[in-house]
Amino acid sequence: MSKPILVAVAWPYASGSRHLGHLAGAYLPADIFARYHRLIGDDVAMVSGSDVHGTPITVRADAEGVSPSDIADRYHAEFVDNWKRCGIKWECYTSTGTENHAAVTQEMFLNLLDKGYIDKRCSEQFYDEEVSRFLPDRYVEGTCPYCGYTDARGDQCDNCGRTLDPTDLIDPRSKMSGSIPVVRETEHFYLRLSDFSDRLSEWLDSRVGWRPHVINFSKAWIEEGLHDRAITRDLDWGVEIPVDDLGPGKRIYVWFDAVIGYLSAAKELSQRRGEPDLWRRWWQDPEAESYYFIGKDNVPFHTIIWPAMLIGNGDLNLPTNVPANQYVTFKGGKASASRGVGLTIDEGLDMFEPDSLRYALAASFPEQSDSEISVEEIARRVNEELVATWGNLVNRVFSMIHKNHNGAKPAGDERRAEDLAVLATVESLLVRQGAQIERVELKAALRTAMDAAQAVNVYLNATEPWRLAKTDPGRSATVLATALDAINGVRVGLSPFLPFSSAKLDGILGEPAGWERVDVAAGTPIPKPSPMFPKVDLEALGSID
RNA sequence: GGCGACGUAGCUCAGUUGGUGAGAGCGCUCGACUCAUAAUCGAGAGGUCGACAGUUCGAAUCUGUCCGUCGCUACCA
Numbered sequence: 001m002s003k004p005i006l007v008a009v010a011w012p013y014a015s016g017s018r019h020l021g022h023l024a025g026a027y028l029p030a031d032i033f034a035r036y037h038r039l040i041g042d043d044v045a046m047v048s049g050s051d052v053h054g055t056p057i058t059v060r061a062d063a064e065g066v067s068p069s070d071i072a073d074r075y076h077a078e079f080v081d082n083w084k085r086c087g088i089k090w091e092c093y094t095s096t097g098t099e100n101h102a103a104v105t106q107e108m109f110l111n112l113l114d115k116g117y118i119d120k121r122c123s124e125q126f127y128d129e130e131v132s133r134f135l136p137d138r139y140v141e142g143t144c145p146y147c148g149y150t151d152a153r154g155d156q157c158d159n160c161g162r163t164l165d166p167t168d169l170i171d172p173r174s175k176m177s178g179s180i181p182v183v184r185e186t187e188h189f190y191l192r193l194s195d196f197s198d199r200l201s202e203w204l205d206s207r208v209g210w211r212p213h214v215i216n217f218s219k220a221w222i223e224e225g226l227h228d229r230a231i232t233r234d235l236d237w238g239v240e241i242p243v244d245d246l247g248p249g250k251r252i253y254v255w256f257d258a259v260i261g262y263l264s265a266a267k268e269l270s271q272r273r274g275e276p277d278l279w280r281r282w283w284q285d286p287e288a289e290s291y292y293f294i295g296k297d298n299v300p301f302h303t304i305i306w307p308a309m310l311i312g313n314g315d316l317n318l319p320t321n322v323p324a325n326q327y328v329t330f331k332g333g334k335a336s337a338s339r340g341v342g343l344t345i346d347e348g349l350d351m352f353e354p355d356s357l358r359y360a361l362a363a364s365f366p367e368q369s370d371s372e373i374s375v376e377e378i379a380r381r382v383n384e385e386l387v388a389t390w391g392n393l394v395n396r397v398f399s400m401i402h403k404n405h406n407g408a409k410p411a412g413d414e415r416r417a418e419d420l421a422v423l424a425t426v427e428s429l430l431v432r433q434g435a436q437i438e439r440v441e442l443k444a445a446l447r448t449a450m451d452a453a454q455a456v457n458v459y460l461n462a463t464e465p466w467r468l469a470k471t472d473p474g475r476s477a478t479v480l481a482t483a484l485d486a487i488n489g490v491r492v493g494l495s496p497f498l499p500f501s502s503a504k505l506d507g508i509l510g511e512p513a514g515w516e517r518v519d520v521a522a523g524t525p526i527p528k529p530s531p532m533f534p535k536v537d538l539e540a541l542g543s544i545d
Numbered sequence: 546g547g548c549g550a551c552g553u554a555g556c557u558c559a560g561u562u563g564g565u566g567a568g569a570g571c572g573c574u575c576g577a578c579u580c581a582u583a584a585u586c587g588a589g590a591g592g593u594c595g596a597c598a599g600u601u602c603g604a605a606u607c608u609g610u611c612c613g614u615c616g617c618u619a620c621c622a
Contacts, residue, residue: 013622137620163618369551384571388584396581457585466580531582
C-alpha cells in the first residue's frame, strides 16, 4: 500500500559552504529515510532548496563587491554539487529565489493577514546612515553594560554571555561601516504566535514517538510564553510583501518564507510533473505523513512557528514527526565552516569515497546526543567496520564463486538447517531494520544491517566452503549459493545507506524489488571482484583536520 | 544570568515506565582459520555508570547540591 511521505529537509543557507555536521544532521538521514520509503513503494517527496535571502548574504555580497544573487548562486551551485557527489537524491531541490516560491509565500501571507493572524506594529531599531540600512541586532556592536567588554554584539555579549538589547550597548557602532547608528522607528508585520499557544500545546501533546529532546524543548518554549514575531525586515533582498502598506525597502523575513518552502517545493514538483494538484497528496491527504529533518537549532521553527502558520492557514497537514538531530562535534565543539571547525562537505568528499563517508557519518548520527567525530574516527569506521565486515564479505564470496564455480552462481544441493538458518537470520534482521528506519532510528538500523553481514561471516567460518571445495564440491556449491543469497538480503538493508556501492551490486545481482531478501537466480554471472570500498590511508590524507 | 541537555569500559556510543551478576562496535590479549582489501570467527581482560547526599526492600535509571562539557536564549539562519 503506497503511502504519501513528505521528507522535508532544512533549507541550507546560501551564505557559505555547509559542513559535515549539516550533512549528518539533516541531509543524510533524510536521504536514507527517503530511500527506504521509496524501496518499500511509498510515494516519497523529498524536498528542500537553498535559502537565498537574508542579511548575511547581502553583507557578504557587499564585502566582495558583488550582488547578493551572485553569492546565492555560487553556494546554490555548490550545494547541488554536494548532493550529487554524496548521493542525496531529491524529488525537488529548488531555492527560495523562484517565482513560484514568492507566489506561494505571498499567498500564505495574505491568507494569514486576512484571518487576522498577522498585524502591523512599530518598533525602534538602529539604522546605519552610512550604508543606508537597518541593522539586525547582531550587526550592532558596542560595550557591554554588564561586564564592560568592548566588542559585545547587540543580541548577546560573547564575554559574559548575557542577552542584550542593542539599545543597552554603550557606544554602539555599526558592524557594517563602523559608524554610529541612529535609532529609527520602523513598522513591520508580526505573526501573532501567541494566538496559537493552546492549539500548539494540544497538538504537541498528541504527538507520539518524538525524540525527547525535541518534544521537551518545544513544550518548554510554549510554557515560557510565545512572543509575537516580526516576519518582515528592512531589507531589499527577499520575497516582496504582497501589500504595500509599509512602503519600500521591506521584505518578508527569511524564516517566514523558508519554512513555506516545504510547501512551495511540493508545488514546484507538481508543476514539473505536469500535475498541478499533485502537491495535495502530501499536504492534504489525511493518510500522508511528513518528516522534517533538521538540526536541533531549528527545532522551534519546525515545532512551533511552522505548525502555527499551518494551523492559521488551515487545510494543510502538520508535521508527523520532527526527528531533529543533535550536533556532530569536532574536537568537542559544534561544527562551523565559518570558524574552521570540522570539514565542509566538499572537503569530506575529497577525502573519502561517498559511501564510506555516508557509512561513517550514519554510524555516528547524533540522534540522542551530540556525537564526536574526526577524520581518524571516519577512517576507523571505514577500515575496521565497513571494509572489514561488509566489503570483505562480498569480496570473499564473489571471489570463491568466481574461482571455484566458473564465475556463476552454482545451483548447489539441498539446503541443510544451517543454510536455512542464516537466510532466516538475514530476513528477520531486515524486518527489524525496517521498523528501526520507520522510527528514524537510523544509527541502530545501520548496526542491524551490519549484524546481518556479520551473521553471514559467521556462517562462512562455520561451513568453510574453501575446504569443501576440495573435499565436497557439491556442498561447497550449496554453501556459496546460500552465502550469495544471504548477501542479496544484506545489501537490500544497506542500500539506503550506501547507494553507490549498492548500484554496483545491482549491476551484478539485479535491482532489489523491495525490502526483502530474494534468491539470486542460479547461473547469474559473478565477476572477479574488485574491492567495493578502498581502505582509507590516513597517512596519505596528510594532516588535514 | 535563564533554559535545555550531556558526563556509562582505552575510543565512539546504547541502556523502554527504577529490579536476577551493567551492554554494543572498535581497540587490546589469547586461540582458530586462511576463501577474502593482514580481512574473518571464537574466547577473554577491562567500568565503584562525573562527585556527594537523599527517596526506596532495591537506582546508571527518581530528587537535591556540586564539578565538568556543550548548546539555545526568540533580530544568524
